[in-house]
Amino acid sequence: MLGVLIVDDEEKVCTLIQYLVDWEKMGLQVIGVANDGITAMGIIEEKHPDIVITDIQMPGYNGLEVIQQVRERYPEIYFIIISGYRQFDYAHQAIKFGVEDYLLKPIKQDELNSILDKIIKLKKSEEEIKTEQELLKQKLNVHSKKIKQNLLWDILNINEEFLDYTIEQLNNKYDCNFQSGIFQVLIFKADFSIELEQEKVHQMLDNKMIEMIEKEFQKDTIEQVTYLGEEGVYLLYNAAQEDKDLRWKLKHIRNKLNTLRDVFPGMFVTVGIGNYVKNVSELPKTVYDARNAILNRLFKGVGKNIVVTPSQQPGLEAADIINSEFQVKFLDYMDVYHLDGILQLLKKIERTLREEPNSDGILLLRLINDILDIYFLSLKKMQLEVDISQSKIEFMKIFYSCLNIEDVFEKLFHFIKENLETIMAERKNVEAEPIIEAKKYIIENYNNNLKFEELAEKLGFNYAYFSTLFKKETGQTLTEYVLSIRIQKAKNLLLDPEVSIMEVAESVGYSDLKYFGKQFKKVTNLSPKEYKKLFMQK
Template sequence: MKKREMVAILGMVIADDEKKICKLIEYLVNWDEIGIQLLGTAYDGITALQLINEKKPDILLTDIRMPGMDGLCLIEEAKKLNDILKCIIISGYKDFQYAQQGMRFGVRDYLLKPINQEDLTRTLKKLVKETHEQMWKQSTHLHLEETLKTYTGTFKHLFLKTVLQKKLCEQEETILKEVTEINAADIIKDSSRCIAVKPNINYREFTEESYQLLTEKTLEIAEVEFSSHNWVWISEITREGIYFLLFYNALDRKELLESINHIKERVLSLQDLFPRLYFHAVISEPADNCLQLIHRIKESRIGIGNRLLTSLNTVSEIKSYVPFPAEPKSIDTRISELLENKPEAFDMAGIKKCVEAAREIMTAEGISSCLQVKKNLLVLLNYYLKGFRQLDTTLTDSEIEAWFSEMYEHCTSIEQTFCLLEETLCKTLQNVLEHLKNREIKPVIYAKHYIEENRGINIKLEELAKNTGFSYTYFSSLFKKETGKTLTEYIQMVRIESAKKLLTEKERSISEVAELAGYNDIKFFTRQFKKTLGVSPNEYRKLFTNRSQGGH
């Protein structure tokens, strides 16, 4: 049907094999006053049908007896083109019985020949009014349907978005209460399923632009597939993947599986654009109410997260997940014990050893949930980041954690997540060390300052190295490279220099000088002093005293 505004002029076609009748009707009607435009006249049924198909009139005024196609056949065929076409039959008394047959096509108006101007005008005005009312009702109904569709669709999106933003451990009843408050509690009129889809690029090749393009392509492929089945759905994109809520009256499970596998094949065919491309999808069981659907969404999130435990490029059905998978507490305990031993924060080899130990702990205990894997990987990450920050306060650990969490979502196996952690830590340490090389205060300067400030106490070299964040072996080599002396030699030099100053103070005894310089054993102090300067502490004091007196 040709779309018209409610106030638009209606169009009409006249069909009668008598040309003088057509001319008479055209003459009798005040077209502008009634609000009708005469679109054309035809003198046989076939021409009239062609004209109707071309001009799309709102009203047809036709005779019954016409060559080619009679008026009743014309009405029947015209109604197929426009089922709300208003039809008026013109007939004589002898054709009245045929006119009555037109009622089965919805004809309610007929005019007897000879045509009366008053009857014709009244009939046309009535049809114009009815048509305008019908068009208004239809327009209002369509607008209402569109509004309801938009309204319902908006709240469906809000419902899905709200549930996906919640932590997986949050109570489903609490989430239901929140979505009830946003007027989304009765969005499910029929059964629904949650489908989680994860198109993936290996984290080593990940770029924001490429992944966004892949996500858009996947969404486009899925929407084309769902549309081909006339399914009703909504979608939401998160860092975890693309989530669909599929609404239906009746859905064949086999058909759904075939569709998701078809989406998988289409996505994986994009290898030319994305060389290392992966695809996972999980399909929930049906949900018949909001609380159940919240549960299905959470199951789907857990299911798509556990893709790391499955083969690559799989489509699977979720059968029997619990709301929040039980996690072996022994894994958390053993990871905590691993960190209680305070592994070296500034040692590449130590980092690799610690990550490997964590991997052995988790795989030995048996991993049933990737949620626990990610949680413990973040514990390890934050332990090291805290150590790195002790040396480099400019380190933006929150950004590194966010980056790690994002790249974790692009891993394709459990093994790869440990590789990601190791690479992240080693790269961060390398950046910290590079940054420290360009800083005014270096770890060696800190150590030198610490030794000078604490020369009078028994300095433990391992603790000193740890305070700078390095292993003892690594820091010793770094210290000698910077100062030309080993830590022990440097401490000895500082203590001897301190003793030299103290010996100039006559009131202090040799044993007191030794203790203040950091020596507990006066004999060892005397031996070290003489070894360094060639004279004993007593001889040094006499030499200094004589030199002072000679100066007077």
């Protein structure tokens, strides 16, 4: 989870911020609260939060001083500032220091959650970049890449310095011989309808592909760089003008490679074509286009040339599909090891992508990364030690070997299933099957009049023994677990201004409003009315 520090000299503002966010659901954790700048600096030094939400005017160091000092030492920390309308000049100065965003008082829940969600996505993007760096570094070490190949490695890893380079600077740094003209990236991907188990066989084919590609393009290009990435063999070439014979060349290369089918049975070669650019500062664009095109083979089929046109830009964003409803259901299913529920969620995403006419490869890749992030989050919530980076690398190798979208989601499900089966075996003595079934039953029937004696009998135990077993395995009594589920559902319903407190009580299984209020306050230290009012004031 990402750590969050809240800093404001008004305790009620700090309390409000804590209640405005479902921290656990967003993958966040409040690691500290401070009412002055000096205390805040101490917490930052000790706990190194990922995000700091801070007021501007405070005793000790003010917000600007905190931001300035922390930025110098910990530039990776994201800041959100809180300011009044009369403090805009201060807010403007804070923005110059590099804060991510600012909130005007009174703080609004949707704005705060939106800013936090944006920062989470930025953090995820950073993690994706780090993961891809590891993937690419592994390939670089295996194949002993030359200096030129570092150029494509840097582009793929979004090296911001690269965008400001001139042709001369690129030539000096990467030992290239680029000249003015056009630049274009192509990706050649060999897929197999049967699995090739031996790594040496793959290496032999990769080397053969690079040899053929370099030979075919050598005659009409000023400079060319080949690079072996996860998506396939990259070719960046520089020519005086657009190659009118490009399609013929690509067909010729594919025909040559197809002659290797006797050695590599079931092989299909696809080419992802990036649109050409005229400036080296636009090289990331042609790389992006080529990646999107080669990933689009999962929609369009393998064994052909694919180019991305503007009309193929996606109509949906990953956040439209991996929404809060999906996340809640996925985490609930993980909690009770409901594999069929997880499978249906994945099939629903697959159907959505098939029905969306502008779905593309980059969108699919982002969805897979988001699903894996939610999966690993659920494992952390279950207090399981997981090497997230290595696990991602393992699945992304599987992903890049898939032939179509159905293959992707089938292999993703089997990846999750096999992981969970391993976990189930390891946790056999920690959380037994009857406990899982009991939690599943309670989640599905929390708003009914639950009878624990009948539940225990249904699971094959007497009530006294089962209640002791449940407490031992979960740390909660059956009553406490039901209460926690009901109150969490009630908190969500209270956010709707159109729903009365009585309706909320009945929806979560309470017919007595007074008793509901007593139970709610027992968990949250607030009455339902106080909780609802707290959100209505924002």
